[in-house]
Amino acid sequence: MNYYEKQITEKDKKEIREFCNIFNLRVVFESYNYADIPKNKIYINEKYPLSIAWSAIFHELQHFICYREGKFLKYHNMHKNYNKSWFKKYIRRMGLKIEIYVDIKAEELMNIYLPDIPYEQAYRTRESQLSYKEWIKESFQ
Numbered sequence: 001m002n003y004y005e006k007q008i009t010e011k012d013k014k015e016i017r018e019f020c021n022i023f024n025l026r027v028v029f030e031s032y033n034y035a036d037i038p039k040n041k042i043y044i045n046e047k048y049p050l051s052i053a054w055s056a057i058f059h060e061l062q063h064f065i066c067y068r069e070g071k072f073l074k075y076h077n078m079h080k081n082y083n084k085s086w087f088k089k090y091i092r093r094m095g096l097k098i099e100i101y102v103d104i105k106a107e108e109l110m111n112i113y114l115p116d117i118p119y120e121q122a123y124r125t126r127e128s129q130l131s132y133k134e135w136i137k138e139s140f141q
């Protein structure tokens, strides 16, 4: 099966929901990806092909795993720290490094659970790193 072409079906959504339920996380199918840490919710773009959706799920899941393990707590408490001036400096210095770490760990985890589905890396191409830096610039002036 070509996971890059296969769109998410209702059955896939059910599987994704059941998987995330193991980690006590609820999934909301939306038009963007986001880990809502205080609410234990993962938002996933439902327009993604299946392999990219699963990769995004594992990436966001890894943010929760880090948070629960106490890793990068300043970053994962973004909802609390968003407007603080020290946080703006911190995220400019650390944000991309943390995202890359999270993405490497997410790939390792997905290769264990879903070895047949190729992981779609995030934050590891120059292009995606530049767009992250753009977002940081706009969001944390």
Ligand SMILES: [Zn+2]
Binding pocket: 059, 060, 063, 099, 102
């Ligand atoms: Zn991330």
